[in-house]
Amino acid sequence: MARVALVTGGTRGIGEAISKALQGAGYEVAASYAGNDEAAAAFTSATGIKTYKWDVSDFDACAEGIGKVEADLGPIEILVNNAGITKDGMFHKMTKDQWYGVINTNLNSLFNMTRPVWEGMRARKFGRVICISSINGQKGQMGQVNYSASKAGDIGFVKALAQEGARTGITVNAICPGYIATEMVKAIAPAVVEKSILPQIPVGRLGEPEEIARTVVFLASDDAGYITGSTLSVNGGQYFA
């Protein structure tokens, strides 16, 4: 029986690449999303992967959504906490909505999503929890105090929970992507990418979503069973944590 993997925000961007790579590696994949029904429908018709709509910042909605996925596909053995947002602004202008919006979606979602699957993973003595953090959670980024705090929080979550899961066969790891060529980054003017962003990246190019996806597939595999509590940087050498 194929293992079941759930990818939050698995219909677009990096999450879409993760969903497809896990499917390609033989997992039974479910992808969640927030509200872009059109993108989700296009994703399902291209991949055959079932999609589920709920807000990862809402604990009750997560428990209900996870219940639906498990009723359809079986117990979730691989959880990829990928859904994330930005609401950038300088701190002196940052509003309460910008702060709580980002913390709730990027950090509180890790509790909301992982808590409902954790006891099942413990009982079955196997699980993989993979959280997509960010280079900006490692180094901090001006104009992203909320985002950097949420993504640094992801790393603390992983380091603590890994210790709790270790004896029951559950690994918990973070991946910290650098600049990845998703719609968000492609929207930046090419001149800005050329002059300001690429010179910061020793490898000399943006990362591809598939490069994050392959890292997820590795961490999900039995081969990665001795890796837990780790933070894997996938950033073209831009920052060494």
Ligand code: NDP
């Ligand atoms: P995208 O904006 O391309 O996609 C985000 C996905 O998350 C969508 O499927 C979206 O659903 C979903 N989502 C957003 N908010 C919620 C929510 N509240 N509840 C449920 N689902 C939600 O993001 P990226 O692919 O660029 O980023 C993916 C992850 O990687 C994020 O955590 C991001 O912080 C991280 N990251 C990205 C980098 C980059 O360069 N792109 C660099 C470093 C980290 P819908 O389609 O319905 O909106």
